[in-house]
Amino acid sequence: MGVCILDFSALSFHKGDTMMNESGRDLTGYIERAKKYFYDGYT
């Protein structure tokens, strides 16, 4: 049985109110849109 070591190095981090990932890409719009799709019943 293999052992999986969690690697959270790709985790994003907050920069003020903006959610950025390691490459500096802003995730905020994507996450807000995903939540809107979710609330609207859209995949």
Add this chain to the structure above:
Amino acid sequence: MQVAQEYLGEVDARITRMATALPGGLGLRGGTCGILLGGLATVGLKYGSTQRSERKRCGELELQVYDFFEELTRKEFGTTNCRDISGCDFTNPEESKAFKGSKAQDRCALLLADTLRFVLPLLDDSQKPK
């Protein structure tokens, strides 16, 4: 899946349509949470292959996504199943209607956001194999 495609810069409506099977724990039956399934499918969208021999990276990242989500839900829910997390039987029209606008729906939205914060950066080419 829609947002993951937008993040990758190419939207195929067939993939979005296919993903409609995931919410509600697979066909609304309350099984594995659609957020987890969507996260795994998103990794497959970027790193999957029709060739079994080319799936190593994809498999590694899918393990990360699964373990992340399991840890995310373990304390509060103790499961990755939709029905236990949402507290809703989506095959029941009354329960499904009550879910809309509920605190349970808000919790699911937060799970979605947390999962996307983990999954979307995995799609960046800057994420080199470890």
